[in-house]
Amino acid sequence: MAFIQQTLCMFVLSLYGQIASGLINGTAITNGQFAAHVILSLPNGKTCGGEVIDSAHILTASTCIFNEYNELLSPNVVTVSGKWNLTASTLTPQLIDLNVAAIYAHPQYDPYSKENDIAVLRLATDLPLEAGILQPSMSKADLTTRIVADSTSCLLAGLDSNDSSSELSYTRLPIFNRIECNQNEEYTFEIKDKMICAGTTTSDSLICEADIGSGLYCNGNLTGILSFGAGCGNTYPGVFTQVRMYNHWIRQQLRRSDIPRAGPTPPPSNNRSSGSHKRFGILLLIVTTALLSNLLEHDIGSSN
Structure with missing residues (x-):
């Protein structure tokens, strides 16, 4: 449960306007919860979530880093502002600005079907994850390697839609059976093998567009990256990219030295x-x- 044992880290990019609404009726996060969670603000006021996976990389959804023309964004349009508590004796955060150096989208990402909706961002400056540099320090997410059973209670953090100060909240979402999710009238034939559903059909969804890219934590491990849903406040589960299916690909991105060029990308085979x-x-x-x-x-x- 490392992600709830360290201090809260929240990234807010405020360069491009107001942050869109996030979780509805979520529970306020206390200091020390979801230390790996980050918030990304993108051009045209778009907001996404993400998760720290090591001192230099953030895991998010490819949906977040493509524009409306399905072109890869340039990393230089992203400036990250991080707030950390510098000492254990004070709750006053200090602001640190960070830039993104490279964006690695999955080469088979399909913006229409949302297959392979996963991406890695490399920061220009390493995050202070080492013990002793900041007290309490940030922490990285632990990636899951196992299948999570249906009905498992998981946690999703995101912006609080009722809080204008950009504070975070979280909600509990049970894993929803994939076959039943695919039979839902909103998702018929859309839920692929590398996706999972989480949520219910008996109460209003707590997920909104601003939460895309945020991590779903099951049994303390990062299990899914929110890919899409059926609007905000509707009775449909959220659909997540299964992290365990991409662990090898993620490790490959951490070793890359190239910087992909922004702009149009070749269409995926699927x-x-x-x-x-x-x-x-x-x-x-x-x-x-x-x-x-x-x-x-x-x-x-x-x-x-």
């Missing part, structure tokens, strides 16, 4: 056309079946 063709095929089958049924009924009626 792009929108593939998903559209599948959905069209299903629709065509339904229509064909209905037409054949009507013709059969008509023939039977005629013969009588």
Whole structure:
């Protein structure tokens, strides 16, 4: 439970405007909870979450670091402001500015189906995670390697939608069965093997757009990265990228020395056309079946 044993770290990028609303009816985070959680503010007032995975890297969703034209953002448009408690005897935070040096989006990220919705940000300045530099210090998230059982109670932190001061809150979300999630009218055929659902269908969702990229913690480990949902305050579970499916890819990004160029990126092999063709095929089958049924009924009626 390292992520709730260290001081709260909150990143706020305030360069591009107001932060969008976040968790609804969340519980206020106390000092020492969710030390790996960060907040990213992006161009045009867009806000996302993220999780510290080592002193130089943040894990978030690829959705957060592409613009409305599905072009990769340049790292130089991102300035990170971090607040830490410098001593154990005071709760007054000090502000530290950090820049992003490189953005590594998953090469198979599909902005339409949200498959492989995961990205790593490299900071230009290392975070002070070492013990003794800041007291209490920040901590990194522990990445899960195991499957999490359905109904497991997990935690999601994010901006408090009712707090104008950009404070954080958290909520409990149970793991929702993937098959049942896929049968939901909002998510039919959209939940892939590398995704998990968390939440319920019996109460208003606590998840909003500003929480995209935030980490889902199950059994104390970072289990999912929030990818998408069905709006804000609706009775649908949130959909998360499964971190355990990407542990090897994440480790590869930590060793990279290149800096990807901003702008258009090659479309993934599993792009929108593939998903559209599948959905069209299903629709065509339904229509064909209905037409054949009507013709059969008509023939039977005629013969009588």
